Amino acid sequence: MATPLLAGKVVLVTGASTGIGRAAAIGAALHGADVAINYHSDDAGAASCVAEIKAFGRLAVAIKGDVADPATATDFITRACDALGKVDVFVNNAGICPFHAFLDMPAETLERTMRVNLHGAYYMVQAAANRMVAQGNGGSIIAVSSISALVGGEYQTHYTPTKAGVHSLMQSAAIALGRHGIRCNSVLPGTILTEINKDDLADEGKRTRMAARVPLGRLGAPEDLAGPIVFLASDLARYVTGAALLVDGGAFVNLQ
Structure with missing residues (x-):
């Protein structure tokens, strides 16, 4: 039997009580990793994620914290x-995406989105990278960006710049950390049915229209991101850094 792709590895995931983060955490455990998750407020979701990981015989821990606070980054990495x-x-x-029109965007909505999605990513990646450098064994950092890094959204003028920023952060971090054997890549999900967009996609007609634009004929599920993230985390991707992997069912190439 082949060795699991992440056997012997420890994987840390932020925002993992639900959605893509949860799927990534459970997927990592399925492939042999021990996992620590960060989450903001959903105690029950975090507990059930930990329970699923432990059901695979892996170690798991959930650590609560708001990534918008820079101190959360060092706290999470240290405790994990x-x-x-x-x-x-x-x-x-x-990440968060409180949909809102552009012309009357409240300052706090913009600032909160920036603090969580972009500043939070920066401090978390920095803290993880510092620990990896100190360990001296390299590592893999994967950021969940979005197809929104490449295309606009009428009610996402505060969100799309953060996802472009996360993608760009991985490109620059790949250069800064390559000498330490640390690979930095991003995944760019298309429309994935998660807590972030469940209200926006509550209308069945809108979901049908969105799915019709996807060559593979359906919207994504969080589990669709688990495989690509595990791949980038694993030694199968040992020469992949500074890359961005679209995971969108072909939506981006079909926009014309």
């Missing part, structure tokens, strides 16, 4: 490594 011994893979997933 204290619990699990190290960090081999860091997945920056935490």
Whole structure:
């Protein structure tokens, strides 16, 4: 039997009580990793994610914290490594998208989105990278960007710049951290049915229209991101850094 792709590795995931983060955490455990998750407020969701990971016979810990606070980054990395011994893979997933029109965008909505999605990513990636450098064994950092890094959205003028920023952060971090053997890549999901957009996609007609634009004929599920993230986390991707992997069912190439 083949060795699991992430055997012996410790994976840390932010925003993992639900959605893509949860799927990535459980997917990592399925492939042999011990996992620490960060989450903001959903205690029950975090507990059930930990339970699923432990059901695979892996170690798991959930650590609560708001990624918008820079102190949360060092707290999460420190406590996760204290619990699990190290960090081999860091997945920056935490994000919000409170849909709002552009012309009357409240300053606090813009600022909060920036603090969570972009500033939070920066501090978390920095903290994880510092621990990886100190460990001296390299590592893999994966950021969940979005197809929104490449295309606009009428009610996402505050959100799309953060996802472009996360993608750009991975490109620059790949250069800064390559000498330490740390690979930095991003995944760019298309429309994935998660808590972030469940209200926006509550209308069945809109969901049908959105799915019709996807060559594979359906909207994405969080589990569709688990495989690509596990791949980038694993040694199968040992020469992949600074890359961006679209996981969108072909939506981007079909926009014309």
